[in-house]
Amino acid sequence: MEADLVFDEMWADGTSIRRPYKNIKTWLDAEERNSLKAKRQDANDLFRLTGITFNVYGSEEGEERLIPFDIVPRVITANEWNKICKGLEQRVRAINAFLYDIYHDQEIVKAGVLPLEMLRNNPAFLLQMIGVNPPGQIYTHISGVDLIRTDENEFYVLEDNVRTPSGVSYMLENRETMLQMFPELFTKNRVQPIQNYPQELLYSLKKTLPDTAEDKPNVCLLTPGPYNSAYFEHAFLADQMGIELVQGNDLKVVDGFLAMRTTQGHQKVDVVYKRLDDEFLDPLNFNEKSSLGVPGLFDVYRKGRVTIANAPGTGIADDKAMYSFMPEIVEFYSGEFPLLQNVPTWRCAIKDQLNYVLDNIHELVIKQVHGSGGYGMMIGPTATKKDIANFKRKLIATPQDYIAQPTLSLSTVPIFTNKGFAPRHVDLRPFVQMSPEKINIVPGGLTRVAMSKGSLVVNSSQGGGTKDTWVLEN
Amino acid sequence: MKNLNVTHKTKYSFEAGPLSGLQQIKKTPYSDACQTVLNWSLLLTGAKEELTFTDSFNNNVSLIRVEPGTKDLVIECEGHVEVMDKSGVLGYEASKIPLWLWTEHTNLTKPGSGIRKFAKGLPLKDDIGGFHKLMELIGGSLDFQKNITNVKTTAEEAFKKGSGVCQDFTNIFIACCRLHGLPARYVSGFLLLENKQIQEAMHAWAEVFIEGLGWVGFDTANKISPDDRYIRVAIGRDYSDAAPIKGVTLGVQHECLSVSIMISEQ
Numbered sequence: 001m002e003a004d005l006v007f008d009e010m011w012a013d014g015t016s017i018r019r020p021y022k023n024i025k026t027w028l029d030a031e032e033r034n035s036l037k038a039k040r041q042d043a044n045d046l047f048r049l050t051g052i053t054f055n056v057y058g059s060e061e062g063e064e065r066l067i068p069f070d071i072v073p074r075v076i077t078a079n080e081w082n083k084i085c086k087g088l089e090q091r092v093r094a095i096n097a098f099l100y101d102i103y104h105d106q107e108i109v110k111a112g113v114l115p116l117e118m119l120r121n122n123p124a125f126l127l128q129m130i131g132v133n134p135p136g137q138i139y140t141h142i143s144g145v146d147l148i149r150t151d152e153n154e155f156y157v158l159e160d161n162v163r164t165p166s167g168v169s170y171m172l173e174n175r176e177t178m179l180q181m182f183p184e185l186f187t188k189n190r191v192q193p194i195q196n197y198p199q200e201l202l203y204s205l206k207k208t209l210p211d212t213a214e215d216k217p218n219v220c221l222l223t224p225g226p227y228n229s230a231y232f233e234h235a236f237l238a239d240q241m242g243i244e245l246v247q248g249n250d251l252k253v254v255d256g257f258l259a260m261r262t263t264q265g266h267q268k269v270d271v272v273y274k275r276l277d278d279e280f281l282d283p284l285n286f287n288e289k290s291s292l293g294v295p296g297l298f299d300v301y302r303k304g305r306v307t308i309a310n311a312p313g314t315g316i317a318d319d320k321a322m323y324s325f326m327p328e329i330v331e332f333y334s335g336e337f338p339l340l341q342n343v344p345t346w347r348c349a350i351k352d353q354l355n356y357v358l359d360n361i362h363e364l365v366i367k368q369v370h371g372s373g374g375y376g377m378m379i380g381p382t383a384t385k386k387d388i389a390n391f392k393r394k395l396i397a398t399p400q401d402y403i404a405q406p407t408l409s410l411s412t413v414p415i416f417t418n419k420g421f422a423p424r425h426v427d428l429r430p431f432v433q434m435s436p437e438k439i440n441i442v443p444g445g446l447t448r449v450a451m452s453k454g455s456l457v458v459n460s461s462q463g464g465g466t467k468d469t470w471v472l473e474n
Numbered sequence: 475m476k477n478l479n480v481t482h483k484t485k486y487s488f489e490a491g492p493l494s495g496l497q498q499i500k501k502t503p504y505s506d507a508c509q510t511v512l513n514w515s516l517l518l519t520g521a522k523e524e525l526t527f528t529d530s531f532n533n534n535v536s537l538i539r540v541e542p543g544t545k546d547l548v549i550e551c552e553g554h555v556e557v558m559d560k561s562g563v564l565g566y567e568a569s570k571i572p573l574w575l576w577t578e579h580t581n582l583t584k585p586g587s588g589i590r591k592f593a594k595g596l597p598l599k600d601d602i603g604g605f606h607k608l609m610e611l612i613g614g615s616l617d618f619q620k621n622i623t624n625v626k627t628t629a630e631e632a633f634k635k636g637s638g639v640c641q642d643f644t645n646i647f648i649a650c651c652r653l654h655g656l657p658a659r660y661v662s663g664f665l666l667l668e669n670k671q672i673q674e675a676m677h678a679w680a681e682v683f684i685e686g687l688g689w690v691g692f693d694t695a696n697k698i699s700p701d702d703r704y705i706r707v708a709i710g711r712d713y714s715d716a717a718p719i720k721g722v723t724l725g726v727q728h729e730c731l732s733v734s735i736m737i738s739e740q
Contacts, residue, residue, distance in 0.1 A: 116574055130530040131570040253496065253537070256525035284496055285723065296496045296524065299537045303527045387691055 007151050007411040008423050009074065020075040020472060027182075028072070028421065036416055040071050043177050050173060054073060068465030069174060070415040071181070074426060074447040077473040080443050081443060081446045084147065084430065087340030088331060090441045092143050092432045095317045097333035101137040102316055103129045113332050114325055117349070118253060119316070124370070126278060126313030128285055132302060134311045136208040136436035140287040141273075141309035142201070143432040144168075144445075147340070149411040156343045156408065158427060160318045160326065162310060164275050167460075168431050169233035170196060172240070173466040190473035192443035198240035200433060201439055205309055207272050207435035212257070212305045213270040220244040220260055221273045222251070230462070234275050236346050241381065243273070246439075253296035258306045271307040272297070278312045320403045321347055321369045343408060348399040357404040358392060364404040365456075379456060381407055410456055413467065415449060427449045427458050428469065444469035475558050476702040477512075481663055482551040482676075482733065484719070485732045488544070495540055496524070497721030500662070500708040502534040507565045511707060514553030520544035532569060533599035533708040540621050540721075549719070554740070557661040562691035562699025564681065564706075573683060575711070576657035582712040583649040586630035593650040600685050602657070607661045609697045612646055618623065620696055625713060640678040641713050647680045657683040659709050661691065662716040664702035666737045673735040676707070676718055705737075 008014070012020040029037075045179050047066055076084075102125070108114045119125050123406050146158040167409025179186060202219060209217050214251055223234035225247050238245035250261050251269065259266035274281065278289040285298040316322065322329075324345035330338040346353040347365075354474050357364060361380050368376040378391045395402055412423035430445035447467040448458035458464040482501060505511050516523070516536055521544065524537040540547055579585070586591065592615065598604045619637040628636075629649040632642035644660055651658035658680055663678040679693035680699060691700040710716035 104570055109572075120574065121578065127530055127575070131528075131532075132530075232505065253524050253539070256537075284498065296537055299498070299525065299527055303525050305525075409494070 006423075006425075007149065009149070009411050009426075010328070012152065013457050020077045024073060024075060025187075026218065027185060028468045033420070036071065037418075039181050040069075040387055040416060043071060043181055045178055046180065047173065058250065062081070067170060067460050068140045068451050068463075070176065070424075070449060070451075070465055071178070071187075072414050072421070072471050073178065073468045074413045074428075075470045076226055077443065077472050080217070081192075081415075081471045084340070085441050087155070088143075088145055088430060088432050088441055090334050090336065090339050091145060091157065091160070091326070092140060092434055092439060094330040095143065095160060095332040096138065096140050096434060098139060098329050099311070099314060099317055101333075103132060103313060106121040108128055108329070108332055111332070113328050118322060118325065122316065122319075124313075124315035126316070128190075128298060129311070129313035131302070132311075135210045135304070135307045138208050139311040139435060139436055140384070140434055141205060141208060141311075141313050141318075142431075143434070144429045145340075145432065147428045147430065148408060148426070149259060149426075150342075150409055151411075155340060157326070157340050160323060161321070161429070162314045162318045164277070164310065165431065166230045166233055166275075167446040168442075168459075169430055170195060170466050171431070171444065172236075172441070173377045173471065174446075174466055177445075178468045189470065191352070191473045194442050194444060197431070197442045199238060199359075200442070201237075201273075202241045202243065204433040204435040204437075204440060205273060205307070207437045208307050208309065209270055210305050210307050218260070218269040219271040219273060220246045220251075220269055222246055222248070222276055222294075224276045226420075228379045229277075230275065233398060237273075245435065247335040248276075248291070251294040251297065253300055256303070256305070258297060258300045262428055263315045269306060271309060273309050274312075278315065281308075281312060302331065319369050320345075320367050321400075324403060343405050348402040348404060349397055356397060357402075359393065361388055361395075361404075365407050366395070366404050368404055370403050379407060407456065410450075410458075413447070413449065415451070415465075415467075422453065424453070425456050426467070427460065443471035475556065476666070477665075478555050478557055478666055478703075478705060479738050479740050480551065480553055480555065480705065480735070482664070483733070484549045486547040487731075488547070495721060496625045497521070497538050497540060497719055499536040499538055499549060499719055500533050500716060501718050502526075503555060503663070503705055503707045504532065504534055504537065506567065506706065507562050508558055510556040512556055514551065514555075517548075517550040517552070519546070519548035519550075521547055521549075531571060531709050533710070533716065553673075557702040557705060558713075559702065560703035563687055563689075564691065565688035567689065572650070573657045576659050576683065577652050577655055578711070579649070579652055580712045581628065582714060583645050583652060585627050585649045585653055586628075586634075588633045588647050589630055589646060591652065592633065593653045596650065596654070598654040598656060599699055602684065602687075602690065605651075605682055605690070605692050606699075608647060608650055609694045612694050613697045614642060614666065616643060616646070618643075620626040626719065639675070640693075640695040644678045644680045645712055647692060647694045649681055650665075651680070659689075660712050660716050661706055661709050662713075662718060663707040664705040664735065664737055665693075666739060671736065673737070674733050676735065677704075678716075679704070679712070681709070734739070 012018045140162045144161040148158050219236040254266045257267045260269050279287045280291045280292045282298040283290045286294040326336050346357050348354045364380045366378045410425040413426050414421040415424045426449045433440040449465045449470040450458045451465045518608040521538045521540045598680040617637040623632050629645035632638040650711045681689045682693050708716040
């Protein structure tokens with residue numbers, strides 16, 4: 001993990017093309033620069049037409065923006081992918097078992113593996129979930145596990161997203177766009193299909209029903225509404241899954257069950273695919289000021305009459321301080337060594353570790369424990385003096401809110417720029433579906449790419465772009 | 475042992491206009507080491523029961539919907555409970571709530587400078603004597619007086635005012651225990667009063683976890699441990715977890731509330 005050695009997924013050591021990228025290179029060499037430019041423009045027009053935009057928080061008018069799309073695919077071999085999948089399955093099963101334990105007997109605390117301080121006063125620990133047995137014992141119906149690659153054989157988990165992981169619509173649209181723009185690529189390369197994701201998700205959710213569900217279970221997607229940054233994705237997925245897109249005021253507790261308003265009156269709902277933060281889910285049980293949620297929804301859930309995916313309270317598993325315990329968590333519940341490694345992490349809440357972080361702040365990435373989307377983070381090597389002074393103050397004032405990690409050399413993949421091809425840093429967010437029947441992982445996931453030279457920030461909220469991600473057939 | 479008969483009638487009148495919405499009702503006791511619920515019923519006028527469930531604390535909760543247009547909501551409970559005098563010792567219980575959670579302060583029990591100073595030198599530890607002393611001391615610094623505090627008054631505020639009702643006594647007791655790192659919780663329930671036929675409010679007391687004994691009750695307002703006159707109904711970290719009624723008010727204030735509780739021995 002030397003910061004100066006960057007692994008390029010196309011060129012590896014810089015002299016010869018890596019095998020999985022041979023066809024890509026041949027294709028790019030054969031294409032005219034101007035024709036590629038035109039196609040890139042077409043691709044972006046297509047995105048605008050479909051309406052794929054992203055609200056950027058913190059910008060003045062809640063501006064809607066297009067996420068930059070790059071036409072050079074990122075390629076993963078079947079072998080590499082199979083290894084990743086084994087690691088993901090192990091990790092997601094462990095997280096699910098961890099959540100069950102945390103909200104029941106807390107054996108992991110009793111065993112001394114997880115310090116109690118990790119739960120005490122932790123806002124992500126949801127008291128209301130204690131003792132709940134979610135349908136099928138599933139908490140994490142969908143996980144988005146962020147991976148980075150640093151070498152030929154080195155993948156690390158950067159972050160686990162098990163609250164409301166987003167981005168899958170970009171994965172699907174990226175493939176759709178590539179198929180439209182460059183159909184010949186998919187006849188020359190055997191790329192594993194991903195288009196079934198919405199149907200597979202629906203299937204998976206229908207395998208996780210409450211006992212009260214009848215023959216034709218009713219699934220709906222609960223969105224906070226059009227002002228949410230991921231609203232496009234909510235509408236897109238509901239449409240692709242063939243389920244209703246609902247807001248809080250479309251749902252109501254009727255005769256002790258959750259029901260949805262329809263033109264034919266109220267219809268019982270069995271599964272809520274929740275794309276709303278827990279806090280806003282139910283004003284009767286959580287934040288009473290929320291007008292986005294459904295009063296009494298959680299009562300119906302506690303009664304066992306509805307499935308909520310992901311389960312409320314999953315946030316306890318994916319905050320960045322808990323992340324640092326993930327190797328121990330995986331081992332505790334799986335009885336195996338973790339197949340996917342964690343990035344080394346310093347917990348600023350611990351005095352010695354805080355001192356190390358303060359002394360080495362120029363080389364580290366500082367992250368907020370409860371932050372997401374690249375907000376409230378600082379990258380030491382590129383930070384200004386002012387930023388560093390600022391963060392030092394924050395670290396000293398509220399150390400428990402921060403963790404620190406080394407700046408890893410994220411692998412690069414070429415993007416097509418106006419000046420030709422240039423390497424840019426990428427990460428990968430695979431999407432893992434879990435039901436009592438099986439774990440299902442869509443081949444690939446969302447590749448996010450930092451569009452400016454040398455940048456390590458891939459978050460779409462911070463100007464990052466995306467790429468189509470190929471997993472080749474064996 | 476006593477066989478207690480309870481009728482508990484609450485009437486809300488809404489003058490500002492009809493109210494509708496969901497309310498969580500915690501007025502149904504459950505059987506435990508000290509009490510056996512022989513029968514219990516909840517009767518609603520102007521509302522209907524959507525469902526009942528047990529919450530994280532094992533409280534019985536009824537989710538009710540106030541019917542649109544309701545101007546008078548009446549909630550009537552009636553039942554028989556057999557209670558044993560165990561000197562307040564409830565003992566160990568099957569609960570998924572970890573003990574450490576009962577040592578965490580809530581908004582209502584978070585101590586300020588007043589309670590901190592008061593609790594500082596107290597010989598509170600894992601034995602009964604210290605808690606009886608604490609009850610005495612709180613009783614000595616607080617007058618029992620109605621209409622000075624309300625359900626949103628914190629322990630610290632009540633302590634500074636120097637008066638309050640059983641909720642306030644209990645919240646202060648809990649705050650002191652937690653300051654010493656001891657697990658303590660709030661109990662809402664009924665109390666048989668020999669000299670009072672009709673009561674206007676439910677009662678509240680605290681329970682503390684003592685190693686070797688389990689949960690033990692302390693009624694700070696009356697400076698005794700509960701006996702066979704006490705019916706436990708709901709528990710929580712503070713009043714708000716165990717509140718008999720909690721709901722979405724939809725901006726309409728209930729103008730008038732009347733409560734009548736009758737408890738008699740059979």
